[in-house]
Amino acid sequence: MYWLPTLSILAAVPFTLASPLAPRWDDLQVKHAWNTVPKNWECQGHPPEGTTIDLRIALKPDRENALVDTLYEISDPAHPKYRMHLSKEEVAELVAPHPDTLELVNSWLEHHDVPSSSVSPTHGGNWLTLVGVPVSKANDLLGASYQLYRHAETNDTVLRTIGYSVPAALHKVVQTVAPTTYFGAPRAMRRTMHLQPNATTLQDGDRELREALANAKPGSAATVPASCASTITPTCLRALYNTAGYVPAATSSNKLGIAGYLDEFANHADLTTFMNRFRPDAASAAFTVVPVSGGGNDQTNPGVEANLDIQYAEAIAFPTPSTYWSTGGSPPFIPDSNTPTNTNEPYLDWLNFVLAGTSIPQTISTSYGDDEQTVPKDYATSVCNLFAQLGTRGSSVFFSSGDEGVGGGDCKTNDGTNKVQFLPEFPTSCPFVTSVGGTIRVNPEVAVSFSGGGFSNYFTRPSYQSTTVANYLASIGTKNQGLFNPNGRAYPDIAAQAQNFQVVVGGSTISVAGTSCSAPTVAGVFSLLNDFLISQGKAPLGFLNPLIYTSTSASAFNDIKSGSNPGCGTQGFSAVTGWDPVTGFGTPDFVKLQALVG
Structure with missing residues (x-):
């Protein structure tokens, strides 16, 4: 027996999304595929037999525009609901999939013998996490070919596929599956900073600058010394952006x-x-x-x-x-290890963690x-x-x-x-x-x-x-x-x-x-x-x-x-x-x- 979220919005209703006949789970249609292996990545072959992977499946909400419509209402200074932010539970109701979606997806997973004990919902059922799925089973589920790929510059090794599919019956209800074709390994993510080895540094701090600004009115151009053009410190920023006077x-x-x-x-x-x-x-x-x-x-x-x-x-x-x-x-990645990979989905990992909190x-x-x-x-x-x-x-x-x-x-x-x-x-x-x-x-x-x-x-x-x-x-x-x-x-x-x-x-x-x-x-x-x-x-x-x-x-x-x-x-x-x-x-x-x- 598979899970069903307990939110009232997901109460049982007549099954309408599925065909009167059992869906064809072998009727796979491409969800996303790259033309070639992404730049800087090299295929290292198949993972060892028995390797498992944790999969996340994003389901489309029952009310397609409810989340964004609500976000714009509470973010618009002219709207009566401005800054009337929602609780975790209220957001979960906005993004919850239709109960028929859940039944259909559960039927698909059951067809592939994915144990219900390995499936858990988050965000009101908007996302499913499948823990410890054998790679061979993930390949069957998604019409994929998961292999190991190494990044030429960072040597990161990830488990990915250059294309994946889902059954035609699921295309209207499944938003994405991860990890699949996103090759964004952490150390390959672009840092938006760089060092300036030849620039001036202030090893002893900016005491003179702080003293010069101590009695000046914050925020006026005259209180931002020319030295801030060559060395930025908190003193410069607090003067530039007029925050120094606020406690x-x-x-x-x-x-x-x-x-x-x-x-x-x-x-x-x-x-x-x-x-x-x-x-x-x-x-x-x-x-x-x-x-x-x-x-x-x-x-x-x-x-x-x-x-x-x-x-x-x-x-x-x-x-x-x-x-x-x-x-x-x-x-x-250890070649003889069968432990699940974390799979390098940095934003997704962080977002799932933060959104799971009550504050x-x-x-x-x-x-x-x-x-x-x-x-x-x-x-x-x-x-x-x-x-x-x-x-x-x-x-x-x-x-x-x-x-x-x-x-x-x-x-x-x-x-x-x-x-x-x-x-x-x-x-x-x-x-x-x-x-x-x-x-x-x-x-x-x-x-x-x-x-x-x-x-x-x-x-x-x-x-x-x-x-x-x-x-x-x-x-x-x-x-x-x-x-x-x-x-x-x-x-x-x-x-x-x-x-x-x-x-x-x-x-x-x-x-x-x-x-x-x-x-x-x-x-x-x-x-x-x-x-x-x-x-x-x-x-x-x-x-x-x-x-x-x-x-x-x-x-x-x-x-x-x-x-x-x-x-x-x-x-x-x-x-x-x-x-x-x-x-x-x-x-x-x-x-x-x-x-x-x-």
Whole structure:
């Protein structure tokens, strides 16, 4: 006997989706397949006999548009339900599949002798997890050929198939199955940061800068010294983005989260050293490490990315409590091991973990991404919808926009046509996250050349962008025509400084650049805004984009009017007055945002 969720919405009803006759489970139709083995991956042959795999199946909800419709209602400042966020249980009801879907899928699994004890539902039955499925059985279920693949640069080994199918009877109800054709191994995920070995570093901190600004009015251009153009510290950012005068007052309930991957460990001792050097009044700053899917916490091996994220988010939002999620990849594959692989689904692992909790931090930052075209569309859509669930539950989710401008490498499509076009990034292209681009210099700030930006090929332009992006496209005429999808979700939405960040790693200060700097910076600013609202007994901001794109919000950002993001043999896009696909609406001004949301 198979499971059925207990939610009232899933009460038994007449079976209508299935054919009056038993479905043909051998009538397989392709769900997704690559033309060739993805770039940089090499097939290593079949896994040892007896190898097992954990599968996740995303089912389409009974009410197809209920989640997104609700998200837009509670995120629209003009809607009566604005900021009326939902509980875990209420979201589960929104995304629950039809009972007939569950019966049909259960029948399919039963046909293949998948034990009911190995099947468990999450998110109201929206996702199923099948634990310990023999690879031979997974091949039969999915018409697949799972093999081992090694990444040529990182030596990661993963268990994947270059194509999979599901029975025709399930195509209308199954969104995606993972792991299948997504080859995004953790260490192959693109970090959105890079080191600057020849840049100036401040080993002894920025005491003189702090003293110079101590009696100045925060936020005015005159209080941001020229030195911040060559070395960025928390003092620079707090002055630039006007947060220095705010003291958090809701630290018992407001929370900030940083999602970490790639065996990147945030170091407690380095955070203390960093604060002593750059923000001594926050020397007591700390964070909690929460492991996800076998993620570690090796304090002898501090990660540059992890330290960057936690140090700058904390430096702006202190003393807001912070969580660092250390999300593991799959364990090294041992040829004679039959233990299930974790399968390197980093976003999916982390999202499932966070959404399973009864409470979620009100502000979340992530600084990783992949070329959108390397992520199967069915998988990207399912993951994007999970980010929508975070927004519906009241979290503001930030992703760095990437460090490749409009695209890196040869910019050729991987669909067999080898067409040259701009290459958007995912997850920052998901319309349910806030994408953060990069700036450089001060008085004024300008776009940094590597700031990722462009238009998604997977996700259509969301309604909150319709007027703004249409106006921008009209202003550029035929520039870059044919190289991007003008109907796609445009990004980034906003921006922040992205170069010359002083970061402490192993006790020493180094200089770091990338939109990995921008995302935690902006997360810190908006965490303070959530603190402000919560301290007044109001709900947090949740999903931000509909607010950001209102006609009244533009004045709360510092518009970036110069710079560009070249790539793919072009100059890319240019920063202009108003929104642009280089820096979005620009960088935040906390005091003006405070007035806007308060």
